[in-house]
Amino acid sequence: MAEKQRILIVDDDENIAELINLYLAKECFDAKMVHDGEAALVAVRDYRPDLVLLDVMLPGIDGYEVLREVRKSSDLPVIMLSAKGEVFDKVLGLELGADDYMIKPFDSKELVARVKAVLRRFHHEAVSPTAATDDLPVEKVSYPGLSINLTDYSVSHNGDLVDMPPRELELFYFLATHPNQVFTREQLLDHIWSYDYIGDTRTVDVHIKRLRQKFRGQNSWKLVTVWGIGYKFEYRED
Numbered sequence: 001m002a003e004k005q006r007i008l009i010v011d012d013d014e015n016i017a018e019l020i021n022l023y024l025a026k027e028c029f030d031a032k033m034v035h036d037g038e039a040a041l042v043a044v045r046d047y048r049p050d051l052v053l054l055d056v057m058l059p060g061i062d063g064y065e066v067l068r069e070v071r072k073s074s075d076l077p078v079i080m081l082s083a084k085g086e087v088f089d090k091v092l093g094l095e096l097g098a099d100d101y102m103i104k105p106f107d108s109k110e111l112v113a114r115v116k117a118v119l120r121r122f123h124h125e126a127v128s129p130t131a132a133t134d135d136l137p138v139e140k141v142s143y144p145g146l147s148i149n150l151t152d153y154s155v156s157h158n159g160d161l162v163d164m165p166p167r168e169l170e171l172f173y174f175l176a177t178h179p180n181q182v183f184t185r186e187q188l189l190d191h192i193w194s195y196d197y198i199g200d201t202r203t204v205d206v207h208i209k210r211l212r213q214k215f216r217g218q219n220s221w222k223l224v225t226v227w228g229i230g231y232k233f234e235y236r237e238d
Contacts (some may be wrong), residue, residue, distance in 0.1 A: 004030040006118060008049035010040040010066070010221050011081065012058050016104075019054060023108045024115070026178045037061025041069055044076065051119055053111075054098075056082040056089070064096055071097040076167050079114060083107075094206040098236055099167070141176045143221045143235060148173045167192060171207050175223065175233035184230040204231070 007029045009016040017033040024031045034043050035060045035210055044052065053068070056063040063080060070076055079100040080093040090101045099118045102111065139150035144222055147156040150173045154163040164172070171192050175183070183191075185201035193203070225236040 004028060005050040006047060007031045007115065008040070008043050008047055008052045009033045010035075010037075010043075010052060010063070011055040013037060013055075020110075020111065023112055027112050027116075029115075032078075035059075037063070037066045040066050044070055044074075049076070050121075051077040051115060053078065053079050053081055053115070056080060056084060056093070064092065067093070067096045069099060075122075075163065078117045079118060081196065091202055091206060095209070096205060097165075099165070121170075139173075141173065143176070144214075145218075146221065148176055157215060164214070167208050168210055171204075172211055175231065176221075179221075179233050179235040182226045182229055182232045188230065 009017050009023050009024075009031055011022050011033075012035045017035065021031045021033055031044060032047050032049070034040050035058075035201060035226070037060050040052070040054065040058070041061070041209075043049070053065060054063045054218055058066070061069075063082070067078055067080070070078065072185075077099045078097070079102060079105060080098045081102050081149060082089060082093075083104045093101045099122070100114050102114065120130070141148050145158045148154070150170070153166060153169055155164050155172070171188065174188070185204040188204045200202060208223055208225075215222075220237070221233065221235045224232050226232060
């Protein structure tokens, strides 16, 4: 029997946490509940969850600070939960590295669907070297000093590996495989997030910002904003 995927529920409202626990148990997840930020950080280390459902408003260390601490050492999937529906709060959560952001109150089916969607994006089946070489095509694009490999989800820049969450890498790969072609934010949401994500176009802006922070001072290629339209991967041959 396959091991159950572990979900850490972090919410100071015990009733909400219990309700989420019931939703997840019906879908055969193993869940653990904690109710403050300090306990969340301990549980991330000891419980080793596959995904964290993280409330923003927590006693002591709030959810944003918990996320900051987690992102210092891990790409662990995190879905933020909040009664705050302002765009600023969503963008802040995404900029800090959240994989998704849900507004309370939420529908139980939507919560479970988003958990499954984020886990699908994050966990990719390992491919043996033999299979990768003999049976499967390698999905890879290269530019001067840059290699993006979608087969093993790796990015190399000037010979160094660059840590990158799966969805961020998928966005980068998609743009790089269509050099100098402009895509609207809506098109990028459709291609990369598809029906797994119900969000606004600001999500694309946040991911582009993260990518730009990782690659500075490029001459032959860069991520360009086309004002009023969207983004493109611009490449100029010397």
